[in-house]
Amino acid sequence: MDAQDWLALLAILLCLLLSFFFSGSETALTALSRARMLRMEKGGNPRARIVNQLIESRERLIGGILLGNNLVNIAASSLATGLLLVWFGPVGVVYATIAMTAIVVVFTEVLPKTIAINAPERIALLVSRPIRFVVTILGPVLIWIERFVRLLLAQFGMRVGESQPILAAREELRGAVDLLHREGGVEKHDRDMMGGVLDLRELEVSDVMIHRTEMITVCADDRPEIVLKAVLDAPVTRIPLWSRTPDNFVGILHVRDLLVALQEAGGNLAKIDVVSLARPPWFVPTVRSLTEQLKAFRRRRTPLALVVDEYGEVMGLVTLEDIIEEIVGDITDEHDVNLPGVWPQPDGSVHVEGSVPIRDLNRAMEWNLPDEQATTIAGLVIHEARSIPDVGQTFTFYGFRFGVLMKDRNRITSLRITPLSRPPSR
Numbered sequence: 001m002d003a004q005d006w007l008a009l010l011a012i013l014l015c016l017l018l019s020f021f022f023s024g025s026e027t028a029l030t031a032l033s034r035a036r037m038l039r040m041e042k043g044g045n046p047r048a049r050i051v052n053q054l055i056e057s058r059e060r061l062i063g064g065i066l067l068g069n070n071l072v073n074i075a076a077s078s079l080a081t082g083l084l085l086v087w088f089g090p091v092g093v094v095y096a097t098i099a100m101t102a103i104v105v106v107f108t109e110v111l112p113k114t115i116a117i118n119a120p121e122r123i124a125l126l127v128s129r130p131i132r133f134v135v136t137i138l139g140p141v142l143i144w145i146e147r148f149v150r151l152l153l154a155q156f157g158m159r160v161g162e163s164q165p166i167l168a169a170r171e172e173l174r175g176a177v178d179l180l181h182r183e184g185g186v187e188k189h190d191r192d193m194m195g196g197v198l199d200l201r202e203l204e205v206s207d208v209m210i211h212r213t214e215m216i217t218v219c220a221d222d223r224p225e226i227v228l229k230a231v232l233d234a235p236v237t238r239i240p241l242w243s244r245t246p247d248n249f250v251g252i253l254h255v256r257d258l259l260v261a262l263q264e265a266g267g268n269l270a271k272i273d274v275v276s277l278a279r280p281p282w283f284v285p286t287v288r289s290l291t292e293q294l295k296a297f298r299r300r301r302t303p304l305a306l307v308v309d310e311y312g313e314v315m316g317l318v319t320l321e322d323i324i325e326e327i328v329g330d331i332t333d334e335h336d337v338n339l340p341g342v343w344p345q346p347d348g349s350v351h352v353e354g355s356v357p358i359r360d361l362n363r364a365m366e367w368n369l370p371d372e373q374a375t376t377i378a379g380l381v382i383h384e385a386r387s388i389p390d391v392g393q394t395f396t397f398y399g400f401r402f403g404v405l406m407k408d409r410n411r412i413t414s415l416r417i418t419p420l421s422r423p424p425s426r
Helices: 003-031 034-042 046-056 058-118 120-137 139-154 169-182 188-199 224-233 255-264 290-300 320-328 358-365 377-385
Strands: 238-242 249-254 283-285 304-308 314-319 342-344 350-353 394-397 400-408 411-419
Touching (some): 003 046, 003 058, 034 046, 034 120, 046 058, 046 120, 120 139, 249 255, 290 304, 314 320, 358 377, 377 394, 377 411
Parallel strands (some): 283 304
Antiparallel strands (some): 238 249, 304 314, 342 350, 350 411, 394 400, 400 411
């Protein structure tokens, strides 16, 4: 071989190395975690700042990499074809096609992309400055290419940059958390907490409130000793007071206020006016989102509110603890009664109280029952059955068999739920 052939081989090798570089850079810069890169930039990493700047103009970045990659690939193929034509004559074209195809696919496409996909952030940081240089040098060419592409697409009614992502940011984040949990990178408890935070804006107060049928209330018209006994027997520290009728709430009584008044009265219950000790009730609508209600709790510095419907009727109550439990799960203390209302059976079925919220059941059993049309499991059965079922009736939907075990008038109090197959994990 003469000096000219050696120069051609060196040029081909250089082009293949540049192709290796461009292919790996493209994969690394498109597969990296933007959240992790932003965190690194805030930590003072100058290369992370360059990467984030490149990603902000993604069209220009991809265009520069593709343009550079195609230039070196075409140059390498042309040089190889010319060299093999000199060596082998016309059949050299066939040799060049086979050899360059194998080399480009294996060594400048699959190999660099495999390396980059396994360490995208590390590779992106390494190539950040060279890629910025390439994008800057090719900038004028890329501007004209972008304009031409936009003009071409406009002829077919496509406007680049006007389309919106199919998934909202919250759904993308939820999908990422679920994927990390499936791969073992995030534990179930952490995944549930993240999902609870993302759900706060979508859930309403009515989804987490304590229904009025389960509220602990006290009649303010009763004798003080009866009120005191009821308050001390209750497992809560704040109790709604009603007067004359159970729908007429006159205040929220704090146990501490009652005990302080009792001490000041020297233990004489006759001197205590229970209504005057109660704090004014706070009413909130059922349709308020949990995010707004959480902010309202912080503003008013009170952890309890009565929930009313559109007609002003009290439907239940909501507490700060109810909202926090949507994020961290059930919170229990030494006064809580450990009755979750869910009892797994040896045969694989589960006995469930009708008042158990669907969201809590999904969390506890790793199920995925829908909670858009009903809040409790009994409500879901009634919604799907389109009637109030009798004891002994069974229904099958969403991959489960629901059997009614007990009723109290028109209220389903106990169900047996049997998975017909292993339900998908949430």
